[in-house]
Amino acid sequence: MRDSSHSIAPAEKMIDLNDLRVFAYVASLASFSLAADALQIHKSSVSRSIARLETILEASLLQRPTRKVLLTRRGNALKQHCEDILSLVNRITVYPGEIDARHVGALRGVVHGANARGAHVELLPECAHGERK
Numbered sequence: 001m002r003d004s005s006h007s008i009a010p011a012e013k014m015i016d017l018n019d020l021r022v023f024a025y026v027a028s029l030a031s032f033s034l035a036a037d038a039l040q041i042h043k044s045s046v047s048r049s050i051a052r053l054e055t056i057l058e059a060s061l062l063q064r065p066t067r068k069v070l071l072t073r074r075g076n077a078l079k080q081h082c083e084d085i086l087s088l089v090n091r092i093t094v095y096p097g098e099i100d101a102r103h104v105g106a107l108r109g110v111v112h113g114a115n116a117r118g119a120h121v122e123l124l125p126e127c128a129h130g131e132r133k
Contacts, residue, residue, distance in 0.1 A: 015056055017089060020082050022049035023061065027079040030069045053078075 025035035026046060036043040054061055061075035071079060 013056060015053065016049075017086075019049040019053050021086060022046055023053055023078065024082040024086055026050060026062065026069060027071055027075065027082070031067070032069065 022035060022039065022041075022045075025038055026032060029035050029038065032043050032046045032050075036046045039046070050062060057074070057078070059074040060072050061078055063070040063072060
């Protein structure tokens with residue numbers, strides 16, 4: 001029986017952090033082209049990332065009346081959350097020892113493939129204890 005105290009989004013509703021990063025650039029620069037240039041990716045990749053987010057969230061995030069991109073109300077809300085999420089991800093990946101007690105807990109992930117049944121992840125000792133090398 002599944003533990004209902006932890007809510008895990010179904011795989012089809014999981015948001016890719018790369019899509020959030022692309023959205024944050026588009027929202028900040030108000031341009032698909034400038035975001036693509038800043039991220040060094042194709043403009044079509046930017047469009048696909050935004051489309052995936054809009055599909056998952058079932059909401060329009062951007063208005064595109066001209067060459068300049070405008071955020072919808074939902075887009076503005078997501079931009080604020082993106083800044084917080086991406087800031088935390090950057091802190092975790094760059095300075096794992098600086099994570100405070102609020103961010104300690106279970107790390108959950110998805111394992112695909114033939115060996116997925118019974119698979120588990122062990123944290124590196126330095127990550128488990130918040131040490132920086």
